[in-house]
Amino acid sequence: MVTVGVSFVAASGCFAANPHIGAWKLNEAKSKLAPGMGKNNTVVYTEEGDKIKVTVDGTDKDGKPTHSVWVGKFDGKAYPIKGNLAYNAIGYRVINERTNAIQTLKDGKLVWSGMITVAKDGRSRTVNIHGTDPSGKKFSAKVVYDKA
Numbered sequence: 001m002v003t004v005g006v007s008f009v010a011a012s013g014c015f016a017a018n019p020h021i022g023a024w025k026l027n028e029a030k031s032k033l034a035p036g037m038g039k040n041n042t043v044v045y046t047e048e049g050d051k052i053k054v055t056v057d058g059t060d061k062d063g064k065p066t067h068s069v070w071v072g073k074f075d076g077k078a079y080p081i082k083g084n085l086a087y088n089a090i091g092y093r094v095i096n097e098r099t100n101a102i103q104t105l106k107d108g109k110l111v112w113s114g115m116i117t118v119a120k121d122g123r124s125r126t127v128n129i130h131g132t133d134p135s136g137k138k139f140s141a142k143v144v145y146d147k148a
Contacts, residue, residue: 019098019118021045024125024145026058034141036061036133043145078105086134087111102129112139123147 024043033039040058047053048071056068070090072079078089087104094100098118104111112131119125123146130140 017097019122020100020116020125021047021052023148025148027124027144027146030144032142034129034133034139037139037141038066040066040143042148074100078103102127104131 022045024045026039026041028039038058038060040056042057044055045052046055051071051073054068054070056066056070058066060066066083068081068083070079070081072090072092074092074094076091076093078091080089081087087106089105089108091103091105092100095115098120100116101113102116103113110131112129114127114129116125116127125145127143127145128141129143130138132138
């Protein structure tokens with residue numbers, strides 16, 4: 001489930017020029033997923049008023065289907081996520097037009113954090129994260145998505 005949050009992307013103030021908006025598909029061959037963690041196969045970002053809605057479909061560590069929805073602003077504050085058991089809130093901070101910082105939280109406690117960057121050509125994005133799993137073991141991952 002850790003990669004569920006990985007797929008959520010932050011937006012700049014101007015949604016029309018936001019390179020994160022759209023559908024993304026996991027490129028597993030280019031990714032280095034954290035052992036024992038789930039994966040997000042498709043991620044779709046849409047505008048919803050002054051917020052972004054992120055819908056994620058994937059599989060958990062046991063191969064069972066997962067579905068998560070996050071709606072929020074990219075102001076550094078944590079907003080709730082539905083459909084995820086590993087964490088219950090995500091906060092984003094815009095670094096620049098193509099890069100965002102991300103933090104996932106469980107009951108206010110940091111689970112993992114990282115950076116999300118869309119390539120200059122807009123055809124892919126890379127999510128680099130690090131954190132601690134529920135058993136206390138540290139992990140890191142590099143997850144690559146291609147624009148669908």
